[in-house]
Amino acid sequence: MRTIDWRGDHVVIIDQTRLPHELVQAELRTVPELVEAIRSLAVRGAPALGVAGALGVALAAVTTPERIAEAAVAVRGARPTAVNLAWGVDRVLARLPEGPAAVVVEAVEVLEEDARLNRALGSRGASWLLERLPSPVNALTHCNAGALACVEWGTALGVLRSLHERQALGHVYADETRPLLQGVRITAWELAGMEVPHTVVVDSAGPSVIANGLVGAVVVGADRIAANGDVVNKVGTYPLALAAARAGIPFVVAAPESTIDMGTPDGRGVPIEVRSADEVLTWRGQRIAPAATQALNYAFDITPADLVSAIVTEARVLEPAAGRGPGDPA
Numbered sequence: 001m002r003t004i005d006w007r008g009d010h011v012v013i014i015d016q017t018r019l020p021h022e023l024v025q026a027e028l029r030t031v032p033e034l035v036e037a038i039r040s041l042a043v044r045g046a047p048a049l050g051v052a053g054a055l056g057v058a059l060a061a062v063t064t065p066e067r068i069a070e071a072a073v074a075v076r077g078a079r080p081t082a083v084n085l086a087w088g089v090d091r092v093l094a095r096l097p098e099g100p101a102a103v104v105v106e107a108v109e110v111l112e113e114d115a116r117l118n119r120a121l122g123s124r125g126a127s128w129l130l131e132r133l134p135s136p137v138n139a140l141t142h143c144n145a146g147a148l149a150c151v152e153w154g155t156a157l158g159v160l161r162s163l164h165e166r167q168a169l170g171h172v173y174a175d176e177t178r179p180l181l182q183g184v185r186i187t188a189w190e191l192a193g194m195e196v197p198h199t200v201v202v203d204s205a206g207p208s209v210i211a212n213g214l215v216g217a218v219v220v221g222a223d224r225i226a227a228n229g230d231v232v233n234k235v236g237t238y239p240l241a242l243a244a245a246r247a248g249i250p251f252v253v254a255a256p257e258s259t260i261d262m263g264t265p266d267g268r269g270v271p272i273e274v275r276s277a278d279e280v281l282t283w284r285g286q287r288i289a290p291a292a293t294q295a296l297n298y299a300f301d302i303t304p305a306d307l308v309s310a311i312v313t314e315a316r317v318l319e320p321a322a323g324r325g326p327g328d329p330a
Contacts, residue, residue: 001025002115003148004043004051006108009062011055013043016148016182020189031060031071038078038085041180045149046084046223046259047118051111053088058107061100068096068103080271081232081300082223083261111151117256117314118153125159125254125312126166129217132250136170137163138215140206143177143234144186145221145254155254156221157190159312164196172198173215175206177234179279179297203236207243218244222255222311227327229305229320230267235298241307250309257313260326267302275299 001023005012011028017040018024026042028034034056037043043052053075060071076089088110095102129137139160146157154161163169172191177183184200191198201209209215218240224232231237231253244251264270277295281287289295305320318324 002151003045003048004055004111004151006055006058006111011052011059013037014148015042016044016186017042019148020185028059030063031056031074034059035074035078038075044182045144046082046221047114047150047155047256048148049079049082050084050088050256050258051114051151053085054092054107054110055088057089057092058104061103065100068093068100079273081273083264084223084256084258087258114151114256115153118150118155118158120314121155121254121256121312122153122158122162124314124317125219125252125310126162126168128310128312128317129159129163129219129250129252130166130168133216135168137168137217138170138172140173140175140209140215140218140240141187142175142183142203142206142218142220142237142240144182144190146187146190148186148190149221154190155256156219156252157187159219159252159254160196161194164194169196171214172196173206173209174198174200175203175236175240176200177236178203179275182234206236206240210240210243210247210249213247215249217250217252219252219254222253222259223300224264224270225253225255225260225311225326226264226266226270226305227260227262227325228266229308229311229318229325229327231303231305231308231311232267232270232272232300233303235301238301238303241303244309245307251303251307253303253308253311255311255313257315260311260313262326265327267304270302272301273299
């Protein structure tokens with residue numbers, strides 16, 4: 001079952017807000033339905049958002065072809081931080097002069113390409129780690145960068161999955177990932193399905209897991225990578241990079257080439273999404289904080305390039321901490 005798929009004239013997604021208790025597919029037949037699915041995190045994860053952007057334009061092409069440009073703006077703006085969403089929209093829009101059918105063909109190619117490329121990424125990342133660490137590798141990951149953040153395979157969790165296929169993965173520690181618990185709800189669900197031994201820890205315990213020598217590497221995904229190698233990922237990533245640097249273990253970012261934004265010189269130029277305070281101040285519809293309490297709910301943080309041991313894509317491995325980032329000469 002794919003996280004997101006195209007069924008001839010509509011989009012089908014796994015509704016990730018229902019996990020882990022229910023595995024439910026949702027049919028999205030209009031662009032507003034898709035936009036709401038993106039905003040509510042029913043579909044999420046940088047690669048999956050790239051595909052959602054492409055399929056959003058395709059959906060407009062088959063439902064309201066006279067309003068494709070308007071639909072593209074709505075999809076593109078659904079979430080501002082992950083560059084893949086805009087990338088998917090723009091790539092498919094480039095085929096619009098050829099007609100609506102060409103738009104749909106290109107969108108389906110983006111979908112199929114994601115499945116192929118992330119398998120290559122996972123294999124490349126596993127090889128990079130095994131060249132530097134003894135097997136089996138114990139690892140810590142943050143948020144969810146698995147199959148549910150992509151079409152099928154995964155980025156950060158795809159690297160760990162590739163290690164698992166080689167019988168070279170030991171124990172995985174997964175941060176719970178506040179405020180929507182994507183680590184404990186989704187990453188743990190994927191690891192359980194893969195029969196990988198795993199333990200969930202609260203976000204603030206992640207650096208202690210590293211400091212206590214329980215893992216040999218930190219492997220995370222990314223929502224945007226700037227030209228200098230700064231990495232924007234789910235809030236809570238930056239402290240893990242600091243702890244990994246202090247412990248002297250690899251901090252690895254796994255992301256497709258489409259996540260690299262050469263138009264943004266460094267992380268300071270990335271708009272950081274601030275989500276509703278209710279995601280922090282309430283639980284299951286009930287307020288858990290005093291009435292006068294406010295919340296600042298950053299969805300992402302910025303990890304400086306000099307803390308990033310490796311950026312692994314489907315095509316290459318970059319080592320920003322060693323001065324080899326996306327914008328540096330090969």
